[in-house]
Every structure is written in C-alpha cells, then in structure tokens.
Amino acid sequence: MAVRIIYFAWVREKIGRPEESIELPAHVRTVADLISYLKSCGAEYQNAFQRDDLVRVAVDQIHVKPTTEIVDAREVAFFPPVTGG
C-alpha cells in the first residue's frame, strides 16, 4: 500500500524533500514502525529522526502518538512541535 508522507520545517529540510509516496512493507503497522523503517532507508532519515522525541506526527491530518496504527492511512506528516501564533 502506498502512503503519502509529508515533511515540514526542519524535518523537511533534513530529509531534503517536502513529500513522497512510499510503499509500506507489511511489517510497518504503527507510526513507530514507520520511523524505524525510514531510518533504514538512508542517512537523511537517520538525521531527521535522530531525536525522534522532537518529531511530531499527524495521520490523515490528525495529531497522533507513535503507537497509532497507520495501516489504513492515506497521509502521514512529520514535523517539529508547532510554533505558530
């Protein structure tokens, strides 16, 4: 299943692109699984997720925790804690 992955702010800058479509391996079931999988895909992901406690995630535009399942997700976004207002 292909999922749209979106990056914002310094997560985007470290990964080097604003978004991509990724075919998820069957063992990737949660947000935490996805982060582990991405870290195995290259240095830019290892760099972006080096301190994964600093990275926030939204699944289908809703704030979620690392334990959230993503098997039915269309869109997963990674970003730093928000700083608007």
Add this chain to the structure above:
Amino acid sequence: MAVRIIYFAWVREKIGRPEESIELPAHVRTVADLISYLKSCGAEYQNAFQRDDLVRVAVDQIHVKPTTEIVDAREVAFFPPVTGG
C-alpha cells in the same frame, strides 16, 4: 466658604440643576454633614438623598467616603454608582 457642588445622572435630575455654589455653615465639616445640611434645604435634596447609601461622592474629583472632611474642598460631586464601559 463657598463650595461648588456638582450632581450627575439621577441625582442631578432629582435636584433639578447640574451644579451650584453653596456657602457652607461652620458646622459642616464632612461629606455626611453636607448631606444632612442639604436635606434641610428643600424637598428636592430630601428626594435625591432619601437613600443616601445609593449616592456616591467625590471631593476635588477623588472618590471618598461620607466621613471625609470637606473643609478645604473646592468641589464636591454627588452621583449614583458608576455604570460606564
């Protein structure tokens, strides 16, 4: 000594004029004395000060209590509790 007495809102309407200059008798030393004295001066004052707990007072444009001395006052104002804003 002549003091300028000013009235606002329904106090003004009950007394029938916005202000007047009054020569204070020597025994009038406090706000409370002044109210008693005015009440002896006519029905309009008795009407306005009938419930003197509803009347507020300022001496020289500063909120004061009935016990405040007015022997050196230039201006005494009587009015209902404020309702601005």
Add this chain to the structure above:
Amino acid sequence: MAVRIDTVDFNIANEIKKLTANRSDIGAIVTFTGTVRGATKSGPLASMTLEHYPGMTERELSTIELEAKKRWPLTECAIVHRVGTLLPGENIVLVITASTHRHAAFEAAEFLMDYLKTRAPFWKKETLRDGTAAWVDAREVDETAIARWQTT
C-alpha cells in the same frame, strides 16, 4: 499612555496604529470593545445616553492606566470612551494593551475594563423604543470582578 473621551466613533485599526506605528518591540496586542446592545431587561432599546464627569473621568482613567502599567510589563495602553447619545450596535468603549507577552496583554486589558466599570465616572441612561427612559443600575457582578485584582 493615552486616554480620550469622545463624542464621535473610533476606528480600532487606526487607534492601534497610533500606538504601534514604526515599532517592532511589541508582539502582542489585545483590544476590548464594548458596544450598545439592542435588548434590555425592560424591552427593546432606542438609544443609550452616556454622561460623565469631565476632569474626574480623565483623572480616573489615567490612574487606572498607571496602575495597569505598574502591574504588567506593558509597552503601551490606551482607553477611548464615548459620551453622548449612541444607537444599538454602536461602539461605547475601547481598551488597547500592548506587551511582549500575550498573557500580560490579556490580563491588563481585563483589569482595565474591570476598574473602568467600577471607578470611572460614567453613567448610562437607556431610552426604550416605547419612549420610557431609565438610568442603568450598577451591577453587583462588576464589584465582584474587581475584587479579584485586590488579592493579587
């Protein structure tokens, strides 16, 4: 610091501009606008007439502003209060506070309004659509609102 009593309406954007033009040290601006409501306990309102005590009003508002500036780190604040006869929906009062911190700006604006409502010598008279007119009674709740600032 700025205090103004006016018979004509104010424009909030212009009033803010007066305080903040060419400044970049602010960060947070809070405004409160009080407007004339068309419904009263006694029936629909035709107009509201505001009377004040010239001289004392400016003195009280300046004292209230000074007190706010003592309590919170405000870069600017302003109060504009209208007098005369106003129609339903019209602006009555404007309070502006500016600070580097949003909580300071919020608290100071609320403080200014609470004090203004219990200290500043303004009186409102309501004229209803049926022609009857009555002075507005002071509200107990405004005295309660001000009490909280006296314990801090």
Add this chain to the structure above:
Amino acid sequence: MAVRIDTVDFNIANEIKKLTANRSDIGAIVTFTGTVRGATKSGPLASMTLEHYPGMTERELSTIELEAKKRWPLTECAIVHRVGTLLPGENIVLVITASTHRHAAFEAAEFLMDYLKTRAPFWKKETLRDGTAAWVDAREVDETAIARWQTT
C-alpha cells in the same frame, strides 16, 4: 465561525465589521493580534517566514473554534493567520471573540490563542540581519498555558 489563512495583511476594524455588521446583540468584542518582534535571543531579526500544513491547519483551527463555542456563550469568533515572509512589526495572527459577556469574550480569546500555539500546524523560521536562519523552538511555557484549560 470563520477561519482564514492568508499571505496578505488583515485590517482589524474590517475583520470585526464582517462579524458584527448590522448586529446589536453583542456587547463585548475582544481581539488578540500577534506581531513580529524585531529582537530575538540571537540578535536583530531581518524577517520571519511562516510555513503551515494546508488542510490540517484549517481543520485544527475549526476544531479549536468549535471547542471555544462549546465552552463559552460566544456570538461570533474568527481566526486569521498569515503565512509567508513577514517583516518586524507586521501582523501574524488575529483572533476575534464576540459575546454578550466581557469575561466570556476575554477567556475565549485567551483559550483560542493558547490552543492555536500548541495545536495548529504552523512553523516559524527566523532570518537574522547577519544572514543566519533558524527554526523557532516550541516554548515550554505554551504547554503550561494550555494545561490550565484542561482542568476546567
């Protein structure tokens, strides 16, 4: 209810007019405006660039507004947030709340700002006058500010 993301500036007086034109049931209007400060911890600012998550932003702001309307008797509220590159002194965000009660309008505006700062997907990048650029860190104090609404 109104939520808008915009690259151009807003005029507070016009935004209030949109919410309150031809209405006489309001009484109290509170606005909060956030502006770009010219000084940062690291030195003087050249510009601030705001990025957001289109789609999720509107969804989060609408959720926050709905929550405010559930908690307080608001007649109206609105949020305008700018994105793109802004200069020191420029407006970033506007929150407007309207109610018959001033305390409701004040509290709701503060609530909206506290939630917006911790939930709405915006990110700020500061470019200093010396040419260096850095993403702004989330502030611990904003998390503390939001906590108080969760106990009420």
